[in-house]
Amino acid sequence: MDIEIICTGDEVLTGKIVNANFSYITQKLEDYGLPVSRGATVGDDRGELMRAFLEAGSRAEFVIVNGGLGPTVDDLSQEMAAKAAGVELELREEWVERMRRHFARRGRTMTDNNKKQAMLPVGAEILDNPIGTACGFAVAIGKARFFFTPGVPREMYRMLEEQIIPRILERTGSQGVIVLKRFHSYGIGESHADAMLKGLEDLAPDGSLKLGFRAHYPQLETKLTVRAASEAEARAMLAPAEARVRERIGNFVLCEDEQTLEGVIQQMMVRQQATLTVVEDFTGGQIAARLTGQEGAEQFFDRGAVCLTRHQKQQLFGLDRALVEQGNGLPLAATLAEKARKVGGSTHGLAVLVSLEPASDTGTQNGTVFIALATSKGTVTREARLAGIRNWVRLGAIEMGLDSVRRHLQGLPLEERTDFEQTRSVAR
């Protein structure tokens, strides 16, 4: 089966916006076992659109077109779809009515130029857009079935999931459902995770279970996809595979599916009536920013402090000058975590300190991160030497700092060697 994607719009073609819609669509299709063979990007230009539609229509079985369904003169998708399909445009009253209700609900009146959005090629099948005025539609061009989608990301997401993928699966005779399970981990590289999960696909010998990865440093996403006759059957097939993932890389799993690491920390802390005060240096407020980004963060996040210099660290809690003069290390991190806990009136105090090494001539700049987490039961610590460029060390220290809180709340050891660490003896 050949599926192609055509993204339209001068904004995308000229690079004014990065085309994240393309990677969203192709990835989502991959998740359903529908590989894309080719993508094209064309501007708001009648000739280029026509050529792109006819070429894709001569090659592919399915084509997804994104963008160009708006009310303005440079939105040309319906017009060129009709031309390429060799039919006229017609006004679809049912969509005019939909738009009228859409505007009425928001206390606004529909303007005449919106009617353009209800002009579809004769015979087109409407693809519902429950959250916008752009009308999706499907039409045949050449030997391909074309699906036209809005450029607004959240409208496209729903149309793809609810309208288009089911139609493609039905037309390709794919039986049943596909269920996707995702694990987000920190500390294991993609090839290492692949090796640790070797043989996992054999848990479903008929090839209906697929294992995939998506690395976005410092996190790795491990994806399991199963195809089955029903959702219940799919879940049953997934169960042993999920158990295997948890058994092999479980300690490194931060969260699953739509969850985030900071969301999991918030959830656990609120449940345990725990609260947190954070002290950080080189990470510069990013640990606090991650933890405070979600609604309800004030329920567990007490206070954050950022200090870059020894002097400021000493002043912050009136520390013993001799301790601070030793520089960053586990003793200073532990003291800061304990003081933070006390001063913030929190159940937990976290300190994350980084000592950067001088940059090498290849641009790498390793750093050592010192983490301490203080509670009423004592203080646990972790030290690791992170390799990479300056910003990678920063990202790694943020993630490891947050992950230490997750590990502690889940009763796991803080110290567990990651793939991003170097031992000191390997150092230049």
Added chain:
Amino acid sequence: MDIEIICTGDEVLTGKIVNANFSYITQKLEDYGLPVSRGATVGDDRGELMRAFLEAGSRAEFVIVNGGLGPTVDDLSQEMAAKAAGVELELREEWVERMRRHFARRGRTMTDNNKKQAMLPVGAEILDNPIGTACGFAVAIGKARFFFTPGVPREMYRMLEEQIIPRILERTGSQGVIVLKRFHSYGIGESHADAMLKGLEDLAPDGSLKLGFRAHYPQLETKLTVRAASEAEARAMLAPAEARVRERIGNFVLCEDEQTLEGVIQQMMVRQQATLTVVEDFTGGQIAARLTGQEGAEQFFDRGAVCLTRHQKQQLFGLDRALVEQGNGLPLAATLAEKARKVGGSTHGLAVLVSLEPASDTGTQNGTVFIALATSKGTVTREARLAGIRNWVRLGAIEMGLDSVRRHLQGLPLEERTDFEQTRSVAR
């Protein structure tokens, strides 16, 4: 002139990575007055690559191919370039030698699979890659000149700028040079800036001056491009246009060209031997994180504090309870800024507080930001009601907080109405 871009690689085609290289290339070409007519994305597949090369070669004058020059078996660009051009591959000893030196400088030995990177179509012109082992090259396929570039972004950036764009400009007979001037502003929307700069292109009546915009909320980039016989002539033509931009939107300009807002603040503070302590609530550490992200931040950034609740704000500096109980406002912001300055031992104290309103049923969640900047000469404040969704209010508050520091250091008024504000009477 027709220019096409072909991005290759399964990682891009399957959406494992977002294709930011495409938007970089097309935008850079636009800056030089070289519009791209079409983009294609194909995987690591011989058949698809061949088809894409032949099709583009039959249509375009220039084609830029990105990716597929690596040492592994799925890197197919040289092989398919040779096939499409109808020539053999040959080993280019000069590039083998380059790679050998590259590895030697890093104390490593070149492995045999790297030799694949020196196999180019017979007759290909080498495009230098001074910072990597992937060898760029140019070759004719059909009626088009093809330029093959590495997928590693920074290697591609340099090759595009230093090797490819000059060749395209030369072959298109474009005389002279193109110079680009960029202004980064906060507070003016794209259409408003466009209206304020109306007539600017007429400063060069021969059409050699172009005005463009790129909005990435909350910042707007205003771009001036001139084409002239020499760099000196281009600069002379730019001068009155730059003066016009500064005259019309100057107060809103954060920085120019490669500068960042936080970089400008750091530069000014270090020069004035000024130092800063920051207190923030809803922005959650993001203001501190922006200010501490660059090398040398410890020269001016003293301390950051994040407090979400009234209780924590009261405790932080032992404030008067009655003041805190009034909630966020300019009085509390001013007091926090003054205390921050004192406690951090800084010349400047900044407080940025946000009061969020309940979310509306359309998902918007406006918020009011209260900013205070304290110095030895007194305290200045700014209040603004920002419209949008939760995260937009957060981004706007961060930017306005940082911009208030920039404005004060530059002797500008803090209060100047932006396009992102709502007055209270317009509410809902």
